[in-house]
């Protein structure tokens with residue numbers, strides 16, 4: 001049901017993020033409905049005009065204390081369940097990134113995204129580097145590593161379709177990764193208020209099929225063989241398509 005409300009998922013770990021989202025929504029949603037139904041019930045059941053008088057309850061007996069302690073314990077257990085679900089997704093996304101097939105540098109500045117490709121030699125800062133403003137081209141089904149820096153203030157690199165969001169702090173190189181599962185164009189947004197034109201700070205990730213990626217590569221580096229594997233020659237980890 002909730003899938004229809006979320007943007008299309010186009011990355012390998014998007015399903016894990018959605019899983020945590022659903023877990024929180026269902027736990028909190030069920031608790032919300034229970035609390036509202038009880039509230040309504042008590043409002044009607046104990047409305048003014050009935051003979052019963054209110055009494056001051058100090059919570060001294062075990063049965064009175066249980067009204068606080070039992071729900072408190074249930075909330076705590078549900079919270080630990082959410083923590084466990086979140087931790088599983090965190091480990092997969094933040095601590096077990098696959099060997100990257102491709103590395104690109106992301107330079108954030110007010111108010112644009114600049115992308116640098118290292119080119120055939122795989123090294124940044126050399127002659128064959130390619131710069132693109134606002135658009136990043138990557139192949140589908142390959143792990144892409146992003147090295148992100150900021151030229152000025154804190155920005156946040158967000159791709160809703162990949163369930164990817166990462167703050168970029170000036171003075172640091174911050175890494176993120178993704179592996180796109182479907183060719184297409186996916187919007188990049190800055191999700192950290194970074195100045196007056198913050199809302200204009202958008203970009204696009206163009207995910208290309210293998211053939212299209214080859215064409216794109218040959219447009220820029222006609223003489224060099226296409227690199228869509230990492231330099232060790234080990235193909236990037238491929239996993240389940242949708243998740």
Ligand SMILES: [Cu+2]
Nearest residue numbers: 155190194201
């Ligand atoms: Cu920004």
